[in-house]
Amino acid sequence: MNVSIIGLGLIGGSYGLSLKERVKGLKVFGWDQDHLHQLAAEKLGLVDTGCASMEAAIKVADWIILALPVNAIESNITIILEALGPNQLVIDFGSTKGEICRAVEKHSKRDQFIAAHPIAGTEYSGPSAAFSTLFKDKVMIVCESEKTRPIFIEAFKNQCAVLGMSTTYMDALQHDNHLAYVSHLSHIIAFGLSTTVLQKEKTEINIFDLAGSGFDSTVRLAKSSPDMWTPIFIKNRSAILESLDLYLEKLHDFRQLLNDSDEQGINTYLERGREIRKILK
Amino acid sequence: MNVSIIGLGLIGGSYGLSLKERVKGLKVFGWDQDHLHQLAAEKLGLVDTGCASMEAAIKVADWIILALPVNAIESNITIILEALGPNQLVIDFGSTKGEICRAVEKHSKRDQFIAAHPIAGTEYSGPSAAFSTLFKDKVMIVCESEKTRPIFIEAFKNQCAVLGMSTTYMDALQHDNHLAYVSHLSHIIAFGLSTTVLQKEKTEINIFDLAGSGFDSTVRLAKSSPDMWTPIFIKNRSAILESLDLYLEKLHDFRQLLNDSDEQGINTYLERGREIRKILK
Numbered sequence: 001m002n003v004s005i006i007g008l009g010l011i012g013g014s015y016g017l018s019l020k021e022r023v024k025g026l027k028v029f030g031w032d033q034d035h036l037h038q039l040a041a042e043k044l045g046l047v048d049t050g051c052a053s054m055e056a057a058i059k060v061a062d063w064i065i066l067a068l069p070v071n072a073i074e075s076n077i078t079i080i081l082e083a084l085g086p087n088q089l090v091i092d093f094g095s096t097k098g099e100i101c102r103a104v105e106k107h108s109k110r111d112q113f114i115a116a117h118p119i120a121g122t123e124y125s126g127p128s129a130a131f132s133t134l135f136k137d138k139v140m141i142v143c144e145s146e147k148t149r150p151i152f153i154e155a156f157k158n159q160c161a162v163l164g165m166s167t168t169y170m171d172a173l174q175h176d177n178h179l180a181y182v183s184h185l186s187h188i189i190a191f192g193l194s195t196t197v198l199q200k201e202k203t204e205i206n207i208f209d210l211a212g213s214g215f216d217s218t219v220r221l222a223k224s225s226p227d228m229w230t231p232i233f234i235k236n237r238s239a240i241l242e243s244l245d246l247y248l249e250k251l252h253d254f255r256q257l258l259n260d261s262d263e264q265g266i267n268t269y270l271e272r273g274r275e276i277r278k279i280l281k
Numbered sequence: 282m283n284v285s286i287i288g289l290g291l292i293g294g295s296y297g298l299s300l301k302e303r304v305k306g307l308k309v310f311g312w313d314q315d316h317l318h319q320l321a322a323e324k325l326g327l328v329d330t331g332c333a334s335m336e337a338a339i340k341v342a343d344w345i346i347l348a349l350p351v352n353a354i355e356s357n358i359t360i361i362l363e364a365l366g367p368n369q370l371v372i373d374f375g376s377t378k379g380e381i382c383r384a385v386e387k388h389s390k391r392d393q394f395i396a397a398h399p400i401a402g403t404e405y406s407g408p409s410a411a412f413s414t415l416f417k418d419k420v421m422i423v424c425e426s427e428k429t430r431p432i433f434i435e436a437f438k439n440q441c442a443v444l445g446m447s448t449t450y451m452d453a454l455q456h457d458n459h460l461a462y463v464s465h466l467s468h469i470i471a472f473g474l475s476t477t478v479l480q481k482e483k484t485e486i487n488i489f490d491l492a493g494s495g496f497d498s499t500v501r502l503a504k505s506s507p508d509m510w511t512p513i514f515i516k517n518r519s520a521i522l523e524s525l526d527l528y529l530e531k532l533h534d535f536r537q538l539l540n541d542s543d544e545q546g547i548n549t550y551l552e553r554g555r556e557i558r559k560i561l562k
Contacts, residue, residue, distance in 0.1 A: 192535060197462050212401040217498045223558040226555060241536070246477050248533075259522060280504075
């Protein structure tokens with residue numbers, strides 16, 4: 001079986017590496033529109049063989065994985081579906097699922113498409129950030145699986161299991177709404193904190209090492225790629241605005257308590273937030 | 282030389298353990314107002330000897346370390362200074378420094394006091410969270426060092442160096458203002474995010490594992506102790522309100538860009554925030 005990965009950054013590159021390490025009898029092809037990225041991916045062994053074009057990568061593969069920014073997935077998916085033979089499968093790994101599912105909803109080859117989202121990543125990007133255990137013990141979300149040929153869903157689920165991933169099924173809008181809260185909002189928060197501190201501490205940021213202050217983990221996601229995240233925010237705009245408004249409301253609540261020096265109120269607020277420790281490992 | 286640690290939680294316990302492991306010819310005494318904490322600290326070997334009372338811990342020691350919530354430091358510091366013999370030293374490890382420095386400013390034994398803040402911690406608390414490498418490669422901030430007897434400052438700096446810490450000197454208000462941005466704000470952000478997600482995701486939080494979504498690191502600090510953090514927020518209220526207002530302004534800027542679907546504007550905003558990667562290791 002041949003798998004082609006379109007987009008050889010952190011996600012695509014790590015997936016290629018994982019497949020190579022864990023799935024037998026598979027050949028991994030790859031293509032990236034940034035030729036330097038593709039050369040790096042080949043050199044790092046993230047794929048077995050680089051392809052000369054996206055068309056070539058599609059043609060050679062049984063399965064085509066799209067590991068691209070969400071806007072690039074959306075602008076390519078119809079063209080790719082048109083090019084598919086009757087037994088080929090295309091899987092997208094985009095971080096938003098609503099618009100992509102809408103875009104292919106009525107396509108005659110909709111049953112050869114899986115809308116997936118591996119819940120895995122780091123703040124780094126590009127092929128050099130890829131590593132083979134990125135997906136281990138993580139979750140693969142598949143949206144609107146009832147619209148894909150069942151044999152493909154079954155086979156993809158099995159491949160995920162071999163990579164150490166569990167598979168969860170959900171509605172595309174439910175996915176986007178959920179991710180707005182548990183992922184997209186966290187990124188906005190980190191970028192906002194970073195911008196705040198950089199503005200304030202222009203001259204004195206290097207006074208002392210920030211490690212240990214709590215800042216480093218809270219701001220970590222602000223190192224993420226703007227080219228990846230801008231389209232996610234745009235594509236999931238309404239769910240993110242809803243989550244951001246609720247967050248702003250909670251911060252304003254805290255601000256009011258602090259402004260009033262309401263010690264008991266602050267303590268209660270913190271105790272409520274601290275409940276998260278029962279959920280996070 | 283005898284050192285007594287008052288307060289045997291994460292910070293006090295880890296400091297005791299570090300001293301025991303790295304400083305020769307030292308005896309570490311300890312006391313905690315929570316008797317169960319003290320018993321745990323003794324059992325875990327965080328101190329050599331537990332004391333029967335705070336008075337006993339003060340009496341036996343050359344140096345007394347206060348590793349207490351900042352309100353408890355402030356309400357005890359004068360009593361402790363009164364009890365000191367002429368060659369004893371008291372050091373506080375509180376996370377805010379302005380009010381404590383003001384409280385002892387005119388005390389006749391001010392030169393036997395060091396206002397310090399080790400920039401180290403985790404989201405966990407209590408003696409069971411203590412570990413011997415917490416302070417390694419971290420920074421100890423000392424405020425208003427010119428008001429302490431130079432021989433004490435020199436000796437404390439040397440002790441910090443033995444524990445693997447560098448020492449930085451700054452003004453107490455400058456410290457509080459700086460920490461509002463790089464530490465206190467991060468904690469407020471985490472508690473706000475936690476509260477937001479817990480409210481929204483009441484019924485579905487366990488749908489899938491959150492590891493890998495970015496949420497876990499952004500919200501990590503919301504596991505911190507409300508009893509430690511409420512007094513910090515209250516004591517550093519004005520600097521925190523200033524930092525929180527700037528942060529809210531930055532989030533509102535982002536909200537506006539997203540509301541307008543301003544792709545270029547969002548990209549520029551993220552690129553600016555991403556500059557933090559040049560500062561953080």
